Amino acid sequence: MTTTATTEKFSVHRADEVSLLRRLAARKISMVSLIGVGVYLAIALVGPFLAPFDPAALGDDPLAAPSGTHWMGTDSAGRDVFSRFLYGSRVSILVGFLAVVFALVLGSLLGMLAGMKSGKLRDSAIMRLMDVILAFPLLVLVPVITGILGQRDLAVGPLVIGPVVLIAMAIGVVLVPVFARIARASVLAEMREDYVTAVRSFGGRSRDILLRNLLPNIAAPLVVQAAFGLAMAVSVEAAVSFLGLGVQPPGASWGTLLADARQYVTLGAWWLVVFPSIAVAVFVLVFNLLGDQLRDELDPRAKTTTRKRKTSREGASK
């Protein structure tokens, strides 16, 4: 009986994945957020090719308001804000994605390792470390980690890890505890399921249980959190770069664009503020919406309306 339960779980899960996109598209709000995700992806992929000017080229018309030539105006050095915006969007979005991938992989692994040995030394060591990360002021932690990682030239094979990737990794570290906590909590619940006991009694190795049996079954809440994590990573990047502790000039990102804007706000250079602000805010909104919708689809236990919650509680008590 236990083995059929296992296969059932897998097959149900696979079916979910196949139709997930289609089911999301059927809802109006999810459709809006999916379109938003698509627009941002497109900007990140092809944006720089559409830039009308060299983003670093100094112009002779500083602080010009938006016009036919300069769609988003020019900054204090006469650079075309629209071109800088397109290049900067790629950097911001890339940092966000890399940070979440990093946090998702490391956090899930640590959380699962902790959850499998709950109450043991490994568990408390990992989770206390997560508490420590959470207790630090984020805006100091990110530059400190970037600095430490950046002291030596890091390289993965032929790929040299550049400053943008370092910032992404530092933001990733900050996000790790969120994923670790969710992974641990989910594993704790799964460990009580019959199928885990079954696999264990057959002598399954821990590594196989972890990756083959547990991971597919706890993936849903982690995927949901990844959407929220992206929103968070992007706003952290913007804040850190805004303070001059993240992406360094002359490189552009939403944060550095806003940092450039800061001194000129009171001179009325609204175009320097408005466009990157909207980009950040809409990005966060789109991924928060996506996260909400994904949670409704993937993780019925966390549904927000009361009536649905009641039914799921009955389901859980079975």
Next chain:
Amino acid sequence: MLKMTAARLGSAVPVLLLISVVAFTLLRLAPGDPALLSVGMEAPPEALAKARADMRLDDPMWVQYFSWLADMVRGDLGTSYSDKAPVTDAIGDRLPITVQLAVMALLFIGIVGIPLGVISALRANKLTDQLIRIASLGGISVPNFVVALFLVLIFGWWFPGIMPYQGFTPIGEDVVESLRSTLLPAVALAAPQVGLVARLTRSSMLEVLSQDYVSAARAMGVRERVIIWKDTLRNALLPVITVLGVQTGFLLGGSVVVETVFGIPGLGRLLVESFAIRDYPVTIGVMMFIAVVFVFVNIVVDLLYGVINPRIRVGYASGKE
């Protein structure tokens, strides 16, 4: 209750120790030499060596750590590298400003967020509810420093002269002016949290309103107003209080970015300024202060739970969840 308090306080000690070790190590590992930054690049090597010795940077790291720890336990956080003033004084100077800002922000969050959530829950799925929910989600999505920049744009350029948007007036100088100088920063800090609290209050209210005891009260003819304000809200506010508590921790840590935009010399500014010149004693002092506040606020929140909802004091064993 007393026993529970003592146990929670005791469990905070190892966490704080671990935080101090990690903070100390991370800061020393980060690139940048405080001695070099203080004497300047062109200084003769002897001056650099003297500065290093003064800062006790030549000692092994563990010696530095334990002497710092011993001082800290006695309430001495060391002296700043830059102005040779005690770190506790530096924190003491900045703290009231951050507290003033945090209290104002919390008031905004509570006064605006909770009623919005209650209204939203009572009008569930009606137009008012939909509007509030859209506004909350929008609010959550705009990072606070973006709100801050827009406020500066509005009050610094479009409508100048209405509200101060730069700098801080100490409360000792002029109470009204002081409150006015922190009003916009407080709004910027509160804006994203208001949405969060409204959303949380809404879902929590809905959950409680569907409980059997609410139906029973209704069946017995208890007036709706009494049900909502007396029976429901009290239980519904539990999760809201947790979130407000955690936010207090963050707010007391000072919001570096909002303080930067408005030129407010709070704790957050102190942290970033000291880190920029690698003034280790100040940076680690502020970090530890924030961590202590953060840990203790969480403990207070846990204990408050018991005060608000006596069921929890009895323990989880008797309850279902």
